[in-house]
Amino acid sequence: MNFEGYDTEGFFDELFDNQGLPRDAAKLLVTAIEKLPEGDLRKRQGASERAMRSMGITFNVYGSGEGTERTIPFDIVPRIIDGREWDGVETGLKQRIKAVNRFIDDIYHERRIIADGVVPEWLFTSSKGYLPQCQDLDPPKGVWAHVTGTDLVRDAKGTFYVLEDNLRVPSGVSYVLINRVLMKRNFPEVFHQSCVRSVVDYPGEFMKMLHRLSPDGIDKPTVAVLTPGVYNSAYFEHAFLARQMGALLVEGRDLVYDGKYVCARTTDGLMRIDVIYRRIDDDFLDPDIFRPDSTLGCRGIMKAFREGRLTLANAPGTGVADDKVVYAFVPDMIRYYLGEEPLLPNVPTHLCYDQEALEYTLDHLDELVVKPASESGGYGMLIGPRSTPDERNAFAKALRANPRNYISQPTLALSRAPVLVEDHFEGRHVDLRPFILHSGEETYVLPGGLTRVALRKGSLVVNSSQGGGTKDTWVVDRIPGTEGAPC
Numbered sequence: 097m098n099f100e101g102y103d104t105e106g107f108f109d110e111l112f113d114n115q116g117l118p119r120d121a122a123k124l125l126v127t128a129i130e131k132l133p134e135g136d137l138r139k140r141q142g143a144s145e146r147a148m149r150s151m152g153i154t155f156n157v158y159g160s161g162e163g164t165e166r167t168i169p170f171d172i173v174p175r176i177i178d179g180r181e182w183d184g185v186e187t188g189l190k191q192r193i194k195a196v197n198r199f200i201d202d203i204y205h206e207r208r209i210i211a212d213g214v215v216p217e218w219l220f221t222s223s224k225g226y227l228p229q230c231q232d233l234d235p236p237k238g239v240w241a242h243v244t245g246t247d248l249v250r251d252a253k254g255t256f257y258v259l260e261d262n263l264r265v266p267s268g269v270s271y272v273l274i275n276r277v278l279m280k281r282n283f284p285e286v287f288h289q290s291c292v293r294s295v296v297d298y299p300g301e302f303m304k305m306l307h308r309l310s311p312d313g314i315d316k317p318t319v320a321v322l323t324p325g326v327y328n329s330a331y332f333e334h335a336f337l338a339r340q341m342g343a344l345l346v347e348g349r350d351l352v353y354d355g356k357y358v359c360a361r362t363t364d365g366l367m368r369i370d371v372i373y374r375r376i377d378d379d380f381l382d383p384d385i386f387r388p389d390s391t392l393g394c395r396g397i398m399k400a401f402r403e404g405r406l407t408l409a410n411a412p413g414t415g416v417a418d419d420k421v422v423y424a425f426v427p428d429m430i431r432y433y434l435g436e437e438p439l440l441p442n443v444p445t446h447l448c449y450d451q452e453a454l455e456y457t458l459d460h461l462d463e464l465v466v467k468p469a470s471e472s473g474g475y476g477m478l479i480g481p482r483s484t485p486d487e488r489n490a491f492a493k494a495l496r497a498n499p500r501n502y503i504s505q506p507t508l509a510l511s512r513a514p515v516l517v518e519d520h521f522e523g524r525h526v527d528l529r530p531f532i533l534h535s536g537e538e539t540y541v542l543p544g545g546l547t548r549v550a551l552r553k554g555s556l557v558v559n560s561s562q563g564g565g566t567k568d569t570w571v572v573d574r575i576p577g578t579e580g581a582p583c
Contacts, residue, residue, distance in 0.1 A: 097129060097130065097132055097134060097135075097136070097137045097138075097519075098129075098130040099112070099126065099129075099130065099514065099521055101520065102116070102514060102520075102521045102522075102523070103116075103523070104116065104512070104523060105512075105523060106252075106509075107252065107509055107510075107511060107512045107523065107525075108250055108251070108252055108253065108254045108509075108511040108512070109511065109512050109513065109514075109523060110122075110175045110176065110177075110250075110511055110512070110513040110526065111125070111126065111173075111175075111176060111513060111514055112514075119176070119178075120178070120575050120576060120577065121176050121177065121178040121179075121290075121572050121575055122176045123576045124286050124289055124290050124574075124576060125173075125174065125176060125283070125286050125290070125570075128283060128285070128286040129173070135519075137172065137516060138516065138518075138519065140172055140282045141171075141172045141516055144170055144172055144278045144281075144282065145167065145170060147278060148167050148168070148170055148274065148278070149167050151274070152332060153167060153168060153270075153271070153274060153332055168271060168565065168566060169549075169551055169564070169565030169566070170275065170278070170565060170566055170567075171515045171516060171549055171551075171565055171566070171567050172278075172279075172282060172516055173513070173514050173515060173516060173521070173567065174279055174283075174547075174567055174568040174569065174570045175513050175526060175528075175544075175547040175567050175568070175569045175570065176290075176569075176570045176572055177544060177569065177570070177571050177572070178571075178572065178575065179291075179293065179571050179572055179573040182293075182543065182544070182571045184439065185248070185256055185440065185530070186530075186541045186543075187439055188256075188438070188439030188440035189246055189440065189530060189532050189541050190532070190539045190541065191430060191434065191436060191438070191439050191440075192246065192258065192261075192426060192430065192438070192439075192440060193241065193244050193246075193532050193534050193539065194433075194434065194534070194539070195426065195429045195430040195432075195433045195434050196241060196244075196261065196263070196417050196426060196429065197238070197239055197240055197241055197534065197536075198238075198429070198433040198434075199417060199426075199429045199433065200240040200241065200413065200414055200416060200417050201235075201238045201240060202433075203220055203226070203416055204230055204231055204232065204233055204413060205232065209429070209432055209433075212432070214425075214428050214429075214432050215425050215428065219421065219422070219425075219449075219500075220416055220422065222500060223415075223416050223419040223421070223422060223469070223470075224415070224419070224469070224470040225264075225413075225414075225415025225416045225417070225418050225419050225422075225470065226413075226415070226416040227378060227386075227412060227413045227415070227416070229385050229386065229398070229412075229413075230411075230412055230413030233401070233402060233411065233412075233413065234404075235309075235407070235408075235411040236309045236310075236311075236404075236407055236536070237308075237309070237535065237536030237537065238536060239309070239411075239534060239535060239536040240263075240410065240411040240413060240414045241263040241410050241411075241414045241417070241534065242305065242306075242309065242409040242410050242411075242533065242534055242535065243266060243302075243373070243409060243410055243531065243532070243533060244261060244262065244263055244266060244531070244532045244534070245262040245266030245267070245268060245269075245529045245530070245531050245532075245545075245546075246258060246260075246261050246262065246529070246530060246532060247259040247260050247261075247262065247527055247528070247529050248440075248527065248528045248529070248530065249443070249508060249510050249511070249527045249528070250510065250511035251508050251509060251510075251511075252508075252509040254511065255441075256440060257440070257441055257442065257443045257508070258423075258426070258440050258441070258442050258443070259443055259527065260420060260423055261417065261418060261423060261426070262418065262529070263410060263414040263415065263417055263418045264377065264378070264410060264414055264415050264418055265374070265375050265376070265377065265410070266529070266531070267330045267333055267375075268333070268529055268531075268546045268548075268566075269298065269333070269337070269531045269542070269545075269546065270332065270333035270336040270337060271333075271546055271566050272295055272298070272531070272542065272544075272545060272546045272568075272569070273295060273296070273298065273299075273336075273340070274336075275546075275566060275567065275568040276295050276296065276568055278568070279568040279570075287570075289574065290570065290572040290573075290574050291572060291573040291574035292570045292571065292572055292573075293543035293544070293570075293571040293572075293573065294543070295542055295543060295544070298531070298542050299337065299340035299341045300341075301533055301540045302337075302341055302373075302533055303319065303341045303342065303343070305533045305534075305535045305538070305540070306319050306371045306373060306407075306409060307319070307371075308535045308536075308537060308538075309371060309407045309409060309535055310370045310371050310407060311370055311404055311405055311406065311407060312404070314370050317370035317371050318344070318367060318368060318369050318370050318371070319341070319343040319344070319369075319370065319371045319372075319373065320338075320343055320344040320345070320346045320360060320369050320371070320372050320373070321334055321337060321338040321341070321343050321344070321345050321346070321372075321373045321374075321375065322346055322347070322348070322351075322372050322373070322374040322375060322376060322393075323335070323345060323346070323347055323375050323376070324347070324348075324375070324376050324380070324392050325347050325392075328375075330375065333375075334375050337373075343373070344360060344367075344369070346360050346369075347392070348376075348380075348390075348391060348392045348393045348394050349391070351369070351394035351397070352366065352394070353394060353395060353396025353397060353399070353400060354366065355396075356400070356405060357369070357400060357405050357406070358372070358394060358396065358397055358400045358405075358406050369406065370406065370407065371406070371407045371409065372397075372406065372407070372408050372409070373409050374408055374409070374410070376392050376393060378412040378413070378415060380392040380393050381393040381394075381397055381398065381408075381412055382394065382395060382396065382397045382398040382399075383395055384396065384398070384399075385398045386412075398412070415470075418470075419469050419470060420467050420468070420469045420470070420503050421447055421449070421469045421500070421501075421503055423442065423445070423503075424442065424445040424447055424503065426438070426442060427441070427442060443505045443506070443508065444505060444506060445503050445504070445505050446464075446503060446504040446505070447503055448466075448495055448499040448500075448501075448502040448503060448504060449499045449500045453504070454495060454496075454499050456504075457495060457502075457504040458492055458495060458496075460480070460504075461478065461480050461483070461488040461491060461492065462480045462481065462483065462488060463480050463481065463506070463507060464478075464480045464504040464505060464506060464507060465477060465478065465479050465480065465504065465505045465506070465507050465556075466478040466480070466491055466495070466502055466503070466504045467502065467503055467504075467505070468501050468502055469500070469501050469502065469503065470501075478491045479507065479556055479557075480507060481507055482554075482556075507556070510525040510526065510527065510556055511525070511526060512524055512525050512526060513526050513547070513549070513567065515549060515551065515565075515567075522553065524549050524550055524551060524553070524555075525549070525550045525555065525556055525558065526547050526548065526549050526550070526558065526567070527547070527548050527558050528544070528545055528546070528547055528548075528569065529545050529546040529548065530542055530544065530545030530546075531545055531546075543569075543571040544569030544570065544571045545569055546566060546569065547566060547567040547568070547569045548564050548565070548566055549564055549565045549566065549567055550564055551564060551565045
């Protein structure tokens with residue numbers, strides 16, 4: 097099977113340059129694919145899909161006529177990133193998460209960034225992610241966002257931009273690990289020859305980070321993953337990570353606050369929990385503090401956290417920096433807290449609470465992407481060039497009614513990558529979600545991360561919850577024609 101006839105169509109392509117030639121980092125892979133017997137790649141794709149189905153790797157696709165639960169689509173052609181380029185991206189991600197954590201801690205304490213006039217106070221206190229109940233909380237080492245999934249996109253020139261920061265309960269890392277297992281089975285030789293950076297150590301790095309965050313005096317902390325339960329769309333990931341990390345998997349009904357500690361009910365009695373990686377939203381954590389009708393969390397969990405007898409990762413309240421309006425100020429945060437220029441740029445953003453920006457957005461709805469401040473999963477947004485007049489009219493009304501809740505951005509010509517479509521390859525738009533672990537002392541960035549693919553031709557929506565798929569992401573260190581790095 098070969099790539100003859102594959103057309104980049106003027107977009108930045110992750111495997112091919114604008115002359116249709118494989119990029120240096122992708123040459124080994126492209127050569128290996130083109131040497132396969134006719135139909136062999138399709139067979140490997142089918143075998144990979146069956147393996148995912150047998151492992152129970154599913155995701156909810158809301159609004160799908162095919163049913164709500166399905167195997168997440170997987171494409172067998174990996175995305176490839178030159179390791180030398182990735183090093184710069186990794187440095188930029190570390191810079192960003194450090195500044196964002198400084199900001200969250202500042203907002204819930206002295207608010208120096210507000211006093212110094214860098215950002216307006218009303219902008220943050222009006223955010224849905226700002227929780228007054230978290231004022232003066234002191235997470236270990238001042239770290240609030242321990243696990244971040246920062247979404248990156250490339251434009252037509254191949255420049256990486258930060259599209260958004262996912263700081264509350266970012267999902268998808270299990271697919272990174274599963275995709276890698278499948279790809280090593282399919283292309284073991286080219287994988288080794290390319291010196292692809294490993295992702296298999298992520299669960300171990302995660303557990304080490306959580307141990308560093310444990311309450312003082314605990315040498316061997318007990319770690320648990322808190323899940324909403326089997327009906328949650330990402331339950332597979334919760335169970336998978338707990339198993340890979342060697343952590344307990346618990347639901348709220350398994351936990352009890354004994355007046356001092358949060359404990360898990362076991363057949364041997366109560367077991368003290370020291371660190372919880374929570375996969376439920378803030379509102380459901382503690383019915384005494386947040387939603388009184390919640391049955392997903394544990395009464396008393398916030399008291400134990402505030403008193404330093406329990407660590408929650410991510411800390412409740414991180415959503416204040418998850419707000420897409422606040423996202424626009426991250427470059428200012430980097431300058432303010434770190435005294436550095438941002439290494440990874442934001443997508444240019446219009447803040448619709450500003451009258452001039454609002455009028456510009458209203459006048460150019462057919463050209464822009466408009467997003468609500470607090471939604472996720474690709475919901476509630478308008479992609480102007482693909483919208484109808486009725487959709488634009490509805491958005492115009494929503495913008496005028498609540499301009500604080502919206503941002504607008506140019507419609508980027510997102511980079512593409514080849515996907516296997518029956519017996520040939522076609523380009524599809526992609527983004528990238530690297531996962532960053534931050535303990536205050538150390539920061540670990542998963543090499544590459546999750547490449548999400550908009551499988552519908554021409555679509556810019558890559559979210560798994562709306563039918564997008566995934567690819568393995570190879571950060572390669574051995575480039576043909578160069579000395580390369582040792583494997």
